[in-house]
Amino acid sequence: MKRSIIIALLLVGVAIALLISASRDITSYASFADARISGNLVKIVGVLDKSKEMNYDPVADANRFTFYVKDKSNESLKVVLHAAKPQDFELSEQIVVTGRMAGDVFDATDVLLKCPSKYKDEEVYIKSKS
Amino acid sequence: MQQIQYTGEHLWIQYLGYGLIILAFVSALYTSLTSFLSRRQDDTDVKVAMERWSRYGLQFHAVSLFSVIGLILYMMNAHYFEFHYVWEHVSDDLPVKYILSAFWEGQEGSFLLWMFWNIVLCALLWRRRDEFTFLNTGIIMSVQAILLTMILGVYFFDYRLGSNPFLLLRQSMDIPLFKNPDYVSLIKGNGLNPLLQNYWMLIHPPTLFLGFASTILPFAYALSGLISKKYLDWLRPSLQWSLFAASILGLGILMGGIWAYEALSFGGYWAWDPVENMSLVPWLVLIAGIHAHLIARSTPYSVRSVFVFYFLSFALVIYSTYLTRSGVLGDSSVHAFTSLGLGWQLVGFILLSLSVPLYFLLKKRKEIATPSEEEQFSSREFWMFIGSLILLFSAVLITFTTSIPVYNKLLDLAGGLINQDFKSWHRSAPVDVVSHHNRFQIWIAVIIGFLSGLTQFLRYAGQRKIKLGWKQITPVIISAVAAMMITGISAQWLNKTFTSLYVMLFAAWFAIFCNVYYLFTLKLGGAKHWGSGIAHAGFGILLLGIISTGINRRNLVPERFFQEDSVFQDNKDNVDKHFLLFRGETKFVSGYQIDYLSDTLEGRFRKYHITLKSQDSLGNENFIALNPDVQYDNKMMKVAAANPYIKHYWDHDLFSLVAQIPRIQMDAEEASKAEDSLRYHHYVAGVGDTIDGERHRFVINASDTGWRSHEVPMSEGDLGLQLRMVAIDKADTARNALLAPSLVLKSSTAYRFPSNDGRLGLRIEISDSVAYRLAEERNRFKPVQFRLKPGQSIELAKDLKVKLTGFDKNPQSEDYQAISGDIAVAAVLEVEQDGRLSIMKPIYLIRGREELPLPSMDLRRGLRMFFEHIDPETETMDFSYSRFELPKRFPLRIAENVPRTDYIVMEIIHFPGINLVWIGSLLMVAGLAWASYQRKK
Structure with a gap:
C-alpha cells in the first residue's frame, strides 16, 4: 500500500508542477503601453486602423508588411510584420499581434486575424448580381 | 401582416x-x-x-x-x-x-x-x-x-x-x-468553402466521426458492466471494440494531419490547434484505457481505472464537440464551426456524459473487487499502468491549455452573477502555442518511448511472485546497445548535436529495436501480439519523424552575403521565410537555382510553373518542377486559398507555396482600382521619333501591319498595326526594354494590345483613334486581281512589278499547318517594290472541297498577295494583291507608374523525414486494427 501512495503523491506532485509551468505560458492580452514597459514578447488584441496607411511592397522586401493597429486602450501604433502580408487582411474584424516593442514601432512575429467568414454573413446572394 | x-x-x-x-x-x-x-x-x-x-x-x-x-x-x-x-x-x-x-x-x-x-x-x-x-x-x-x-x-x-x-x-x-x-x-x-473542396474532405470527416462515434462502444460496455453488476465480464467482448475505436479515431486524426499538410498553407502536419488537440485528447485517454483494460484482462488490477478511462474518453469527445461547436473557441481556431446557439445544450450533454457514469461508479465502486496486494515492481502491469497515467498526464496538459477560452467564459458567467466585469481577467493562449505544447509533449513521448520498449519483455505477475530473468534483460540490453549506436548516426544525419537530441533519438530507436526484437521472438501462434509490436514500433518511428521534421525543417532562403538584422535574433525562423520571385529572373535559394516560368489560369485556379535546378557532386543537373496554385473564390472575385505543391522524395519533401501574388491578380476590385490609378500621358509620334516621357525616353524604331496572336488570329480583311519601340530609363540607360504595342481591326471591332514592361513599370498603348484611320484605309483599298502564267511578269503599278518564277510543292508558312488530304502549292513570286526585290509565296490550298488561299504578307510595306485560283486547262494562275498605307504618325498613351504584376512571393520548405511521421502513425493504426481483428476470434 505504501508504495502506491508514494507513487500517487509523486505523480500528483509532478502533475501540479507541470501545470504550474504550463500556466506560466498563458498570457493576458496586453496593450502597447504594457509592451513598452515590459519589453517582453506579448500578444496585443486590437483592430486594424484603417485611417492610416498599410504598406506591403514585396518588390522592395517580401518579408516586411507595415500597418497600424488600435489596441484596447485606443492607442494606434505602427506594427511591422516580418512576413508576407496575410490574405484577407483588410477584412479583419480583429487582429491579434504577437511581438515586442522595438523603438517606436511594434515588431510582430505573428498575426492572427479574425475575419467575418463569408459563411457567417447573413447576406443573400442574388443571381443577377454575378 | x-x-x-x-x-x-x-x-x-x-x-x-x-x-x-x-x-x-x-x-x-x-x-x-x-x-x-x-x-x-x-x-x-x-x-x-x-x-x-x-x-x-x-x-x-x-x-x-x-x-x-x-x-x-x-x-x-x-x-x-x-x-x-x-x-x-x-x-x-x-x-x-x-x-x-x-x-x-x-x-x-x-x-x-x-x-x-x-x-x-x-x-x-x-x-x-x-x-x-x-x-x-x-x-x-x-x-x-x-x-x-x-x-x-x-x-x-x-x-x-x-x-x-x-x-x-x-x-x-x-x-x-x-x-x-x-x-x-x-x-x-x-x-x-474552397479550402474544403478537396478530396481529403471526402474521407477525413467520415473517418474522424466514425472514430468519435465509436468511443461510445467502450463507454457503453463499461456502463453496461456497471449497471448489470458484471464488473469483469464486459472486459472480454469489449476489448475488440476499444481497439477498433482507437484505430479508427487514430486514422481520422492522421488523415486530418495529412489534409492540413497537403492542403493548408501553414506548412506542417500538426499545429496544436484547439480542434486538433481535442481530437487527440480522447484518443490518448482511450489508449490509456486500453492499456488498463489489458492489465485487467490478465491480472486482478486496474479494473476501476478502465471504467474511469473509458468514461472520460467519451466525455472528452462530447467536450470536444462543445469546444468546436458552441462558438466558445471564437478566434483561436481555424476550424471551429460557426455557433448555432447550441452552447447550453452541449453543456448539458457534457454534464450528463460525466454525471451518469460517475453516479454508477460511485454507487458500485465498493462492489468492484480490488486485490489487497499492490502490483510488483518488476511486473508488466505495473509499468503499463505507469504508461497509462503518463498518457493521462499528456491529455490533462493539452486540455488545460486548450480550455483557456472556457475559463474566460466561466469568468464571464461568474461575473454576470455578481454583476461584475471580469474582462480584464481574461487570459489568452500561449504566445507560441506550438513550442508550449512541444515542451511537454516531446518529453512525454520520450518517456512513452522508453516504456513501450522496456515493458514489452516483462510478464504479467498478478498475485504470483515473479523475478526478472535474463529472458527479460537480454533483449533490453541488446536493443539499448543497438539504439545507442544508431543514435549517433542519426544525429549526424540531422546535423545537430545536443544532449537532449541524443536522449530523444535514443528513446525513439530504443522503442523501435525493442519492438522489432519482440516481433521476432513471437512465434506464428503469437499473431495476437503482433499488433502490440507493430503499433509500438510505429510509435518509435513516429517519434523519429517528429524529431527530424521538428529540428531540421528549414525554409529555402535567398543566398545572401550578410546576415539579417539583429532585432529578430530570437525569431530567425520568421525572417526571410518568404522570398520574391520575378517571372523570367533567376534567383538562388539555398543551393538551388529557382525560376518562375509562367502562370496559367485554369478554371478557378491560377497555376504557377516554377523550376528548381540543383547540381549534385558529380555535376549532374537535377530539375524539379513545382506547380503550386492559388484558388479564387466561387465568384472569381478574390483569392480564397493558396494551395501548396509538395514534391515527395523518400527521405524528404519539398513543400512549396505561393504566399502572395500581385494585388490586382488577387482581387477583381483591386484590379479595376489599379487600372484607374494609372497616369497616362498622350503623345503623337512617328517612326524614328523620340518621345520624352516622365522618366523614360521612347524611340519608335519601326511600324508594320503585322499581328500574330493565338487568341485573335488574323484573317482576310483584317488590318493590324504594330509598333516596335525601345524604352530607356533617363536616369539609368542600362535599364531599357523593347515594347511592341499593337492594335488590330477585325470587321468592325478594334482590339487593343498594350505592351507592358513590369521591370520599368511601363504600359504603352496605341490610342483607339488609330482604329478609325485604319478602318478608312480598309474601305479605300480593294483587292486587285491579276493573272499570270509561269515565267510571266506584270507591272501592277508604277512602283510594283511581279514575276511568277515557279512553284513550291511543299509550302511552309506560319499560318499553314498541313493536314493529310490537303492539296497545297505556293507560287514563288518575285516582287519588285520601290526598286527593292523580295520573294513572296502565297499559298493555294484545297482542303476538302474548299479553295482556301493563304496570303503572303510583306508587313513592312503593307503588301498582301493572294494565290486564288489555278486553271489547269489554260495553265493560268489567278492572283490578287492589296496594298495600303500605314499612318505616318501614331497617337500613343503611355503610363510610367504601372505596378509590377510579374512576381510572386514564395515559400519553400524542406521537410526531412516527413515520411517517418506517416509510416509511424500508419503502423500504429495498423497495429491497433490488427489487434482488434485478432480479438474478434
Missing part, C-alpha cells in the same frame, strides 16, 4: 423532413426504453417481446434517420436554395462529387454523420451479440436521442432546441427580398 404566397418552394421536403426527424427522435427513445426494459423482465415471454420491439425500434429508427440524410442530400443535389442549409453549403457551380463534403461541412450534417455511424455501430454490435447487447443498444440510443435534439429545431418557450436542417432561408433571416413571392428564382447558393 399579409400572408405572401411564395412560388417555387419545395415545402413538401420541409414537412417530410420535420416529420422524419421527429420519427427518428421518438424511435430512438423507444428503442432505448425497450432495450433497457428487456433486461429487467423475469418473464421470458415479455423479455422476448421487449427484445423484438427493441429490434423493430432500431430498424425503424435507422430507416427514418437514413431518410433524413437522403432527403438532405437530395435537396442539396437539386440545389433547392430556399433551404438555409442548402443555400449555405451549396452553389450552382459546386461539382457533384463535393455534395457529400458540403453535407458535413455544417453542424447539422456532421451531427447526422455522427448519428449515422451510431446506427452502423449498433448494427455491428447486433451481429456479434452478447449479454450486453441490449444494454449497449439502450445506452447508444439514449445518446442518439440527445444528438437528435441538436437538430430538432423546436421551441421550448423561448429556447430553441437544436438547429433544424430543413429550415427555410426566409425563416432564418428577415430581409426585404422575401417580400418577393418569387424570391426562390432569384437566389443562388453560398457555396462550399
Whole structure:
C-alpha cells in the first residue's frame, strides 16, 4: 500500500508542477503601453486602423508588411510584420499581434486575424448580381 | 401582416423532413426504453417481446434517420436554395462529387454523420451479440436521442432546441427580398468553402466521426458492466471494440494531419490547434484505457481505472464537440464551426456524459473487487499502468491549455452573477502555442518511448511472485546497445548535436529495436501480439519523424552575403521565410537555382510553373518542377486559398507555396482600382521619333501591319498595326526594354494590345483613334486581281512589278499547318517594290472541297498577295494583291507608374523525414486494427 501512495503523491506532485509551468505560458492580452514597459514578447488584441496607411511592397522586401493597429486602450501604433502580408487582411474584424516593442514601432512575429467568414454573413446572394 | 404566397418552394421536403426527424427522435427513445426494459423482465415471454420491439425500434429508427440524410442530400443535389442549409453549403457551380463534403461541412450534417455511424455501430454490435447487447443498444440510443435534439429545431418557450436542417432561408433571416413571392428564382447558393473542396474532405470527416462515434462502444460496455453488476465480464467482448475505436479515431486524426499538410498553407502536419488537440485528447485517454483494460484482462488490477478511462474518453469527445461547436473557441481556431446557439445544450450533454457514469461508479465502486496486494515492481502491469497515467498526464496538459477560452467564459458567467466585469481577467493562449505544447509533449513521448520498449519483455505477475530473468534483460540490453549506436548516426544525419537530441533519438530507436526484437521472438501462434509490436514500433518511428521534421525543417532562403538584422535574433525562423520571385529572373535559394516560368489560369485556379535546378557532386543537373496554385473564390472575385505543391522524395519533401501574388491578380476590385490609378500621358509620334516621357525616353524604331496572336488570329480583311519601340530609363540607360504595342481591326471591332514592361513599370498603348484611320484605309483599298502564267511578269503599278518564277510543292508558312488530304502549292513570286526585290509565296490550298488561299504578307510595306485560283486547262494562275498605307504618325498613351504584376512571393520548405511521421502513425493504426481483428476470434 505504501508504495502506491508514494507513487500517487509523486505523480500528483509532478502533475501540479507541470501545470504550474504550463500556466506560466498563458498570457493576458496586453496593450502597447504594457509592451513598452515590459519589453517582453506579448500578444496585443486590437483592430486594424484603417485611417492610416498599410504598406506591403514585396518588390522592395517580401518579408516586411507595415500597418497600424488600435489596441484596447485606443492607442494606434505602427506594427511591422516580418512576413508576407496575410490574405484577407483588410477584412479583419480583429487582429491579434504577437511581438515586442522595438523603438517606436511594434515588431510582430505573428498575426492572427479574425475575419467575418463569408459563411457567417447573413447576406443573400442574388443571381443577377454575378 | 399579409400572408405572401411564395412560388417555387419545395415545402413538401420541409414537412417530410420535420416529420422524419421527429420519427427518428421518438424511435430512438423507444428503442432505448425497450432495450433497457428487456433486461429487467423475469418473464421470458415479455423479455422476448421487449427484445423484438427493441429490434423493430432500431430498424425503424435507422430507416427514418437514413431518410433524413437522403432527403438532405437530395435537396442539396437539386440545389433547392430556399433551404438555409442548402443555400449555405451549396452553389450552382459546386461539382457533384463535393455534395457529400458540403453535407458535413455544417453542424447539422456532421451531427447526422455522427448519428449515422451510431446506427452502423449498433448494427455491428447486433451481429456479434452478447449479454450486453441490449444494454449497449439502450445506452447508444439514449445518446442518439440527445444528438437528435441538436437538430430538432423546436421551441421550448423561448429556447430553441437544436438547429433544424430543413429550415427555410426566409425563416432564418428577415430581409426585404422575401417580400418577393418569387424570391426562390432569384437566389443562388453560398457555396462550399474552397479550402474544403478537396478530396481529403471526402474521407477525413467520415473517418474522424466514425472514430468519435465509436468511443461510445467502450463507454457503453463499461456502463453496461456497471449497471448489470458484471464488473469483469464486459472486459472480454469489449476489448475488440476499444481497439477498433482507437484505430479508427487514430486514422481520422492522421488523415486530418495529412489534409492540413497537403492542403493548408501553414506548412506542417500538426499545429496544436484547439480542434486538433481535442481530437487527440480522447484518443490518448482511450489508449490509456486500453492499456488498463489489458492489465485487467490478465491480472486482478486496474479494473476501476478502465471504467474511469473509458468514461472520460467519451466525455472528452462530447467536450470536444462543445469546444468546436458552441462558438466558445471564437478566434483561436481555424476550424471551429460557426455557433448555432447550441452552447447550453452541449453543456448539458457534457454534464450528463460525466454525471451518469460517475453516479454508477460511485454507487458500485465498493462492489468492484480490488486485490489487497499492490502490483510488483518488476511486473508488466505495473509499468503499463505507469504508461497509462503518463498518457493521462499528456491529455490533462493539452486540455488545460486548450480550455483557456472556457475559463474566460466561466469568468464571464461568474461575473454576470455578481454583476461584475471580469474582462480584464481574461487570459489568452500561449504566445507560441506550438513550442508550449512541444515542451511537454516531446518529453512525454520520450518517456512513452522508453516504456513501450522496456515493458514489452516483462510478464504479467498478478498475485504470483515473479523475478526478472535474463529472458527479460537480454533483449533490453541488446536493443539499448543497438539504439545507442544508431543514435549517433542519426544525429549526424540531422546535423545537430545536443544532449537532449541524443536522449530523444535514443528513446525513439530504443522503442523501435525493442519492438522489432519482440516481433521476432513471437512465434506464428503469437499473431495476437503482433499488433502490440507493430503499433509500438510505429510509435518509435513516429517519434523519429517528429524529431527530424521538428529540428531540421528549414525554409529555402535567398543566398545572401550578410546576415539579417539583429532585432529578430530570437525569431530567425520568421525572417526571410518568404522570398520574391520575378517571372523570367533567376534567383538562388539555398543551393538551388529557382525560376518562375509562367502562370496559367485554369478554371478557378491560377497555376504557377516554377523550376528548381540543383547540381549534385558529380555535376549532374537535377530539375524539379513545382506547380503550386492559388484558388479564387466561387465568384472569381478574390483569392480564397493558396494551395501548396509538395514534391515527395523518400527521405524528404519539398513543400512549396505561393504566399502572395500581385494585388490586382488577387482581387477583381483591386484590379479595376489599379487600372484607374494609372497616369497616362498622350503623345503623337512617328517612326524614328523620340518621345520624352516622365522618366523614360521612347524611340519608335519601326511600324508594320503585322499581328500574330493565338487568341485573335488574323484573317482576310483584317488590318493590324504594330509598333516596335525601345524604352530607356533617363536616369539609368542600362535599364531599357523593347515594347511592341499593337492594335488590330477585325470587321468592325478594334482590339487593343498594350505592351507592358513590369521591370520599368511601363504600359504603352496605341490610342483607339488609330482604329478609325485604319478602318478608312480598309474601305479605300480593294483587292486587285491579276493573272499570270509561269515565267510571266506584270507591272501592277508604277512602283510594283511581279514575276511568277515557279512553284513550291511543299509550302511552309506560319499560318499553314498541313493536314493529310490537303492539296497545297505556293507560287514563288518575285516582287519588285520601290526598286527593292523580295520573294513572296502565297499559298493555294484545297482542303476538302474548299479553295482556301493563304496570303503572303510583306508587313513592312503593307503588301498582301493572294494565290486564288489555278486553271489547269489554260495553265493560268489567278492572283490578287492589296496594298495600303500605314499612318505616318501614331497617337500613343503611355503610363510610367504601372505596378509590377510579374512576381510572386514564395515559400519553400524542406521537410526531412516527413515520411517517418506517416509510416509511424500508419503502423500504429495498423497495429491497433490488427489487434482488434485478432480479438474478434
